[in-house]
Amino acid sequence: MLLLPQALVDGLLIGGIYITIAIGFSLAYGVMHIIDFAVGEWIMLGAFLGLYLSQWTQVEPLLLLPVVFVVFAVLGYLFQPVIHRVLSGKKGNPLLMALVFTFGLAIAFKGLGLTVFGFFSRSIPSAMAADSFTFVRGDFFVTIPVIRLIGLAYAIAVTLALSWILKRTDFGLAVQALAQNKEAAGLMGISAKRTNSWVYGIYVGISAMSGVLIGCMFSISAQMGGKYTVFSFFVVVLAGMGFLAGVPWAAFLLGMVQSFFLIYFDPGYTLLAVFIILYAVLLISPKGLFGKGV
Amino acid sequence: MRRGIFAFWLFIGLMAVVPAFVQNAFVLRIVTELFMWIGLAITWDVMAGYAGYLNFGHGAFFGAGAYTTAILMMRCGWTFAATLPVAGLLAGLAALLAGIPTLRLKGAYFAIATWALALAIQQLALVLDITGGPDGMRLPPFLHPVFFFYVMLAVAAVTFLLLWLLLERASFGLKLKAIREDEAGAMALGLNPARIKIQAFVLSAVPAGVLGGIYAFWITFIDPASVLADIITDQAMVMAVFGGLGTLLGPVIGAIVVFSFKTLFWAYLADYQVLYLIILGVVIALTVVFLPNGIWGTLTGQIQARNALIKGMAIDPAQGRHPEQGADSND
Amino acid sequence: MTEPILRVDGVVKAFGGLHAVNDVSFEVGKGMIVGLIGPNGAGKTTIFNVISGYYAPTRGRVFFKGSDISGLPPYALAKMGIGRTFQVVKPFPGLSVLENVMVASLCRHPRKHDARRHAWDILEFTGLGPRAHDAAASLTLPGRKRLEISKALALEPQLLLLDEVVAGLNPTEADRTIELILKLRDQGISILIVEHIMRVIMNISDQVVVLNFGQQIALGKPVEVVKDPVVIEAYLGEEAA
Ligand SMILES: Nc1ncnc2c1ncn2[C@@H]1O[C@H](COP(=O)(O)OP(=O)(O)OP(=O)(O)O)[C@@H](O)[C@H]1O
Ligand SMILES: [Mg+2]
Numbered sequence: 001m002l003l004l005p006q007a008l009v010d011g012l013l014i015g016g017i018y019i020t021i022a023i024g025f026s027l028a029y030g031v032m033h034i035i036d037f038a039v040g041e042w043i044m045l046g047a048f049l050g051l052y053l054s055q056w057t058q059v060e061p062l063l064l065l066p067v068v069f070v071v072f073a074v075l076g077y078l079f080q081p082v083i084h085r086v087l088s089g090k091k092g093n094p095l096l097m098a099l100v101f102t103f104g105l106a107i108a109f110k111g112l113g114l115t116v117f118g119f120f121s122r123s124i125p126s127a128m129a130a131d132s133f134t135f136v137r138g139d140f141f142v143t144i145p146v147i148r149l150i151g152l153a154y155a156i157a158v159t160l161a162l163s164w165i166l167k168r169t170d171f172g173l174a175v176q177a178l179a180q181n182k183e184a185a186g187l188m189g190i191s192a193k194r195t196n197s198w199v200y201g202i203y204v205g206i207s208a209m210s211g212v213l214i215g216c217m218f219s220i221s222a223q224m225g226g227k228y229t230v231f232s233f234f235v236v237v238l239a240g241m242g243f244l245a246g247v248p249w250a251a252f253l254l255g256m257v258q259s260f261f262l263i264y265f266d267p268g269y270t271l272l273a274v275f276i277i278l279y280a281v282l283l284i285s286p287k288g289l290f291g292k293g294v
Numbered sequence: 295m296r297r298g299i300f301a302f303w304l305f306i307g308l309m310a311v312v313p314a315f316v317q318n319a320f321v322l323r324i325v326t327e328l329f330m331w332i333g334l335a336i337t338w339d340v341m342a343g344y345a346g347y348l349n350f351g352h353g354a355f356f357g358a359g360a361y362t363t364a365i366l367m368m369r370c371g372w373t374f375a376a377t378l379p380v381a382g383l384l385a386g387l388a389a390l391l392a393g394i395p396t397l398r399l400k401g402a403y404f405a406i407a408t409w410a411l412a413l414a415i416q417q418l419a420l421v422l423d424i425t426g427g428p429d430g431m432r433l434p435p436f437l438h439p440v441f442f443f444y445v446m447l448a449v450a451a452v453t454f455l456l457l458w459l460l461l462e463r464a465s466f467g468l469k470l471k472a473i474r475e476d477e478a479g480a481m482a483l484g485l486n487p488a489r490i491k492i493q494a495f496v497l498s499a500v501p502a503g504v505l506g507g508i509y510a511f512w513i514t515f516i517d518p519a520s521v522l523a524d525i526i527t528d529q530a531m532v533m534a535v536f537g538g539l540g541t542l543l544g545p546v547i548g549a550i551v552v553f554s555f556k557t558l559f560w561a562y563l564a565d566y567q568v569l570y571l572i573i574l575g576v577v578i579a580l581t582v583v584f585l586p587n588g589i590w591g592t593l594t595g596q597i598q599a600r601n602a603l604i605k606g607m608a609i610d611p612a613q614g615r616h617p618e619q620g621a622d623s624n625d
Numbered sequence: 626m627t628e629p630i631l632r633v634d635g636v637v638k639a640f641g642g643l644h645a646v647n648d649v650s651f652e653v654g655k656g657m658i659v660g661l662i663g664p665n666g667a668g669k670t671t672i673f674n675v676i677s678g679y680y681a682p683t684r685g686r687v688f689f690k691g692s693d694i695s696g697l698p699p700y701a702l703a704k705m706g707i708g709r710t711f712q713v714v715k716p717f718p719g720l721s722v723l724e725n726v727m728v729a730s731l732c733r734h735p736r737k738h739d740a741r742r743h744a745w746d747i748l749e750f751t752g753l754g755p756r757a758h759d760a761a762a763s764l765t766l767p768g769r770k771r772l773e774i775s776k777a778l779a780l781e782p783q784l785l786l787l788d789e790v791v792a793g794l795n796p797t798e799a800d801r802t803i804e805l806i807l808k809l810r811d812q813g814i815s816i817l818i819v820e821h822i823m824r825v826i827m828n829i830s831d832q833v834v835v836l837n838f839g840q841q842i843a844l845g846k847p848v849e850v851v852k853d854p855v856v857i858e859a860y861l862g863e864e865a866a
Contacts, residue, residue, distance in 0.1 A: 035402040082583060089586055093474070095401055096348050100535055101582040103350075107528060108575025114568035226524070230413065233406055241402075268421060275414035282407040283395045465727075465737040472717050472728040479715030482677060483776060484703035484732035 005142045007263045008256070013148040015248075015255025016155035017217070020210040021228055022235035023162060023247045024203030030179040030242030030294060031199045033095065034083060037102040039207055039232045040225030041109035046072055046208025047215040047224070048117050051124045061124045061212055062150065068212050069205040076204025080197040106225065113222030124215035151213050158206060159248065166244075175199060179242065207232075230271070234278045240288025250289065302458075306451050313440045322439045326512070328553050329446040333453050333505045334526070335533035335545035340457065340498040342531070343539030344467055345491055346474030347397070348405040351412030353526030355385040355499040357419070359506025360521040364431040365424060367511070374436070378507045385503020386496045393495040397488065400477075409524075416522035430517025433510060442512040449508060453501040458542055460497070470494055471540070532574055536581050538588025547590050552577075628691040629654045630784050630815040631676065636685035638671050645671040647839035648685070651832070653784065658806070658816045660830030660847070662823070664859060667836040669819045670712050673786050676817075677709045678702045689784065703732060708782030710773035712789045712819070718762035722753055725761050725772055729779035744779060751775045751805065767798045774805065785809065787818040791825050803829060827851065835859070 025039050036042075046068050053068070054061040086098045123129075131146040166172035174195050214220065214228070234254055239246030257277070261270040287293035309325070316322060334356065341349045359381035366372040366380060396407050419425040461467030469490050472480040477487045510516045529552070537548020552574075559570050585592050631653040638646040646668040653659045661669050674680045676687055678699035686695045694702060708729075717725050726744035727737070734740045748754045751771055756764065764772060770790050777785055787806070791799050803825060810816055810829075820826050826833060827847045835843040835850060837859040843850050850856055 035406070086582055093346055093401075096342075096346065096405075097582050097586055099348055099402060099405055100531065101579050103528070103531070104575045104578025104582065106575065108572050108579065111568050111571025111573075111575060115572065230410070233410070237403075237406065266421075269417075272414055272417035272421065275410045275417060278410045279407055279414060282399060282403055282410070286399055286403050463737070465731050465735065465740060468720075468724060468728060468737070469731065471720060471724075475717035475719050476715050478679070479711065479717065480728065481679075481699040482703055482709050482711070482715075483729040484700050484780060485728070486698070486700045 002139055002141075003263050005140050007259045009142050009144060010148075010259035010262070011256035012252060013144070013152050013255070014258055015252035016148075016152035017210060017213060018231055018235050018251035018254050019155045019248050020158050020206055020213075021232045022239070022251060023159060023244060024206035025232050026236045026239060026242055026244055026247055027162070027166075027175075028199055028203040029236065030244070031175055032083070032087065032196050034087065034098055034200075035102065036203075037099065037229060038106040038109055038225075040227065040229030041106050041113070042072065042076075042204050042207040043211035043214065043228045044113055044220065044222060044225045045109060046211030047124065047220040048113065048211075048222075049208065050212030050215055051122060051220070054124060060128075061126050061216055062128065065154075065209050065212055069209045072208035073201040073205030075201075077197045077201035079204070080200035081193070083200065084193060084196060106229070110222065110225055113225070117222045119222065121219040121221040122215075123219045124212060126216040129216060145217075147216050151217060154213055155251075158209075162202075162206075163244070171195070171198065227271075230274060230278075234274055237278060237286075237293075238281055238289050240290050240293030242294040243288060243290065243292040246288055246290050246292060302454070306447070309447055310444075313443055319439050322443050324557050326439070326443045326446045328550065329443075329450040330505050330509060331529065331533060331553050332546050332549040333446075333450040333501055334530040335537070335549040336454060336457055336542060337498040337501050338527070338530040339534040339539060339542075339545045340461070340470075340494050342534060343541065343544070344461060344470035344474065345494050347491065348408075348531075349495075349498070350405050350409035350524075350527055350531075351415075352408075352498070352502060352530055353524060354412035354415045354522065355389065355502035356506035356509070356526055357415065357516075357518075357522035358385050358388050359503030360510035360516050361419065361425055361431075361506075362503070363507035363510045364433055364516055367433055368431060369424070374511050378504050381507030382500040382504040385506070386500040388503075389496045389499030390492065393492045397491045397495060412522070412524065412527065416518050416524075419518040419522055425518070428517065428519075430515060430520070431510075433514045433516075435514045436511060442508065445508050446505070446512075449501065449504050454542070454546070456501075457497075462542060466490075466493075474540075528574075532578050534588075535578060536585075536588055538591030538594075541588075541590055541594070544588045544590035548588060551589070627655070628688075630690060631817065632688040633672070633676065634686045634688065636672065636675055636687060637683045638668070638675050638680055639683045644839045646675065646682075646836075649834075649836065649839075649841045650685075651834045651841070651844055653815050653817050654831075655815055656810060656813050657831045658810050658818060658829050660826035660833040661817060661819045661836065662821070662826055662833060663836035666838075668839040669836060670788055671839075672836070673709060673788050673817075673819065677707055677786060703780055703782075706780070706783040707786065708777035708780040708784070709786035710770075710777050710788055710790055714766075714769040714773050716761035716764065716769055716772055718760065720761055721758050722761055722764065722772060723748065723757040726775050726779045729776045732779070733781050747775050747779045751778065752801070767794050770794065770802070774802075778809070783813075783815060785814050785816045787816060787820075789819055789821065791820055791822055799825070823851075 021039070021043060025036060028034055028036065049071060050061050050064055050068050053064050083098060083101065086101045087094050089097060126147060128147045128150060133144045135142045166175060178192055178195055231254060235247060235250040238250035238253065257273055258270055261267055261273060281289065285291060312325060313322060334352070338349065338352045341347045362381040362384045363374065363377040366377040367374060392411060396404065396411065399407050420428050425431065469485055472483070472485060473487050473490060480487060506521060509521065533548040533552045534545040536552055537546065538544025556570060581588065587595055629652040633649055633651050636646055636649050637644060649672060651659065663669055671680065675682050678697050678701065681696040686693055688694065689705060689707060717728065723744055726747050727740045730740035730743040730747070734743045745757070748757050751774055753768065753771055753775055756768060761772060774790055791802050794802060806816060806818070807829060830847050833845065833847050833850045834841060835856050842859060843853045843856045
């Protein structure tokens with residue numbers, strides 16, 4: 001009982017990060033109907049870019065977030081036409097071929113990571129990593145590392161920025177039109193190709209940026225991708241694929257699962273629980289907890 | 295078709311005499327493992343290529359078979375031969391139980407669900423006592439490479455034959471393809487998709503389980519990181535995609551090419567083993583983009599197109615057929 | 626009186642609050658052609674989906690040769706002898722025309738060899754023989770509609786549901802299809818046909834059912850139905866709009 005506040009707070013703080021590894025993904029799914037098995041690898045690559053950049057420039061890694069975002073957004077933007085080509089293929093089932101394609105990407109990126117970064121775990125040294133607040137009231141106490149607080153703030157900022165873009169800008173309206181109806185959007189003069197490229201760029205950029213934050217809080221390694229792909233899928237599926245408003249709730253749930261297993265049960269069972277919940281939700285309500293997926 | 299049967303028996307016959315000439319344990323080992331991958335690639339293709347369902351958890355059937363043999367031999371004192379049917383049956387039963395709910399999901403949802411389920415099983419094997427957890431299980435060494443060579447060959451050959459009979463000769467393959475193309479439309483023609491998909495799922499799982507059982511006894515050590523790793527599914531998938539989905543020979547050829555490449559790579563470039571991952575990944579991605587029908591599919595497609603062209607010219611050039619469309623037919 | 630092949634009895638199909646089909650009752654006698662007409666969105670395709678098992682009726686029942694088939698799945702009905710075409714054609718695009726039909730032929734001829742021969746016969750009959758080895762995806766709309774009919778026929782059905790198989794064809798093709806339909810009727814197959822083109826329905830139907838907004842507004846011989854003021858209003862109303 002004494003640890004309950006800590007478990008809840010941890011869950012909330014970790015959950016924040018999971019919003020950002022899933023929200024771009026969910027957006028890309030909503031618009032392009034692409035399931036990207038390489039999401040975890042984008043996160044990994046972003047984390048390592050952050051690590052090397054900060055070592056090289058000696059700049060606080062958190063300040064490098066925009067740089068990482070821009071680099072990977074451009075990469076994603078340039079990369080999207082290839083995916084578009086697969087998705088618009090005429091042979092076989094393009095959707096399934098796209099799945100296989102991103103799966104291949106994930107393997108290649110992982111191999112690339114192992115080759116360049118080696119097998120060791122690292123962490124990104126941030127000046128904020130050491131500090132924490134502790135609140136004590138009676139028997140209860142809660143420790144909040146500053147870096148996690150920053151993570152939550154970052155998550156909220158990304159979420160708000162994204163929803164602002166989607167609701168208030170012409171680009172955002174184009175994205176929404178595309179997500180709802182491809183043909184109609186085309187008639188309105190929206191170039192699906194360009195918009196898709198931007199969406200994919202934004203998604204890759206956000207994922208990579210989140211990798212840097214993850215690296216400041218936890219350890220990173222070339223093999224980390226698989227785990228974050230799982231988490232990303234977990235959040236996106238529970239939220240309802242393509243349903244952005246569901247993402248925060250599902251992310252916090254995942255954060256809670258993780259913190260409760262860490263504090264109350266055996267952390268070795270966390271992944272098992274995550275997989276079982278993911279599988280069960282897919283079976284019972286494939287459109288997510290809110291039934292709003294596409 | 296007769297030529298195909300002949301080629302099949304010729305291949306089996308050639309392979310059967312290999313141990314008489316090749317004493318090199320390394321080579322025998324490689325060929326034995328190749329048979330295993332052929333079996334895994336063609337069974338994966340039953341669901342992916344024929345039925346249009348990407349099973350990202352195929353390796354779990356293999357792992358289930360491996361653990362069945364290991365547990366029966368080590369904890370129950372069974373002989374190896376007796377465990378194999380059980381390994382197959384258990385994998386089949388797992389497919390039946392998992393398939394009934396999972397096969398209701400379509401497309402990406404099915405892919406993610408099978409993937410999550412397989413990873414859950416891996417996690418489960420890590421925490422259970424009966425599987426030995428992360429330490430895995432050690433089996434009594436049985437150092438007869440030739441024995442395993444023949445057992446793998448036999449199981450892979452029987453699997454191939456069974457799939458060929460069901461998918462190519464009998465009507466089951468056509469039914470699966472109809473479901474792949476349009477599940478709702480197939481229902482109007484008297485097909486029960488739920489039942490046919492379950493049958494296919496079980497059909498793909500049983501041989502994978504048997505192969506896993508053989509593998510466990512052959513390698514004598516299994517753990518969740520080896521027999522339940524996602525790399526097993528990945529590799530089977532690469533082989534099938536690279537060779538050509540929806541055909542039986544495609545995955546076989548894909549398995550031969552990819553596995554030969556992997557072996558050479560690991561043998562001569564041992565320092566760069568992770569490079570293999572890069573190449574594997576890039577090969578899948580490039581195949582999807584440039585050869586969506588795989589090498590075999592593309593090749594037969596071109597031959598068919600040429601035949602259609604010749605036939606069209608010989609019979610009735612004015613009939614208005616479009617020879618190039620022959621390439622679309624994918625068997 | 627003998628039991629009709631098909632009896633639709635007070636069928637209602639609601640999607641949420643929308644009653645796409647509302648209390649519809651009619652019969653299709655053996656060897657008859659019954660036309661089902663009505664403006665766009667009247668519920669014609671929906672009633673087809675109910676009869677062929679794609680939707681369970683919300684209320685009411687469907688009888689096939691006297692036995693209650695409401696709620697049975699499509700594949701069971703196909704086996705019992707109900708063949709249907711889809712308004713939005715559903716070819717198996719990656720399979721050849723022959724293979725498309727073979728899938729249906731397997732229903733009565735489980736051996737692949739027999740199914741292939743049977744499918745060839747069907748294709749000869751419907752005139753698609755020359756395209757047998759082409760990919761279904763390569764067919765143009767008239768070809769696809771013909772393929773729809775071929776597949777339904779390959780089930781050797783006693784009742785055939787045709788959803789707008791003439792619409793979109795040029796006059797020559799339309800005449801060929803109508804000829805085909807009459808031939809099928811002469812073979813003893815009972816037919817329920819949806820079509821917008823009045824000329825077609827009036828010429829070939831023995832009975833006509835008229836739907837409007839899910840309601841059945843008329844039922845009778847073609848000549849009677851066209852004179853029915855309610856029907857005229859439904860159609861004129863649409864044209865005026
Ligand atoms: N699956 C569904 N869910 C919700 N509403 C549906 C569904 N199918 C049909 N409807 C609605 O039911 C009504 C009847 O549709 P239906 O397709 O049966 O009309 P129809 O008579 O075949 O029209 P048309 O001549 O255009 O083919 C329409 O308002 C349609 O929007
Ligand atoms: Mg209609």
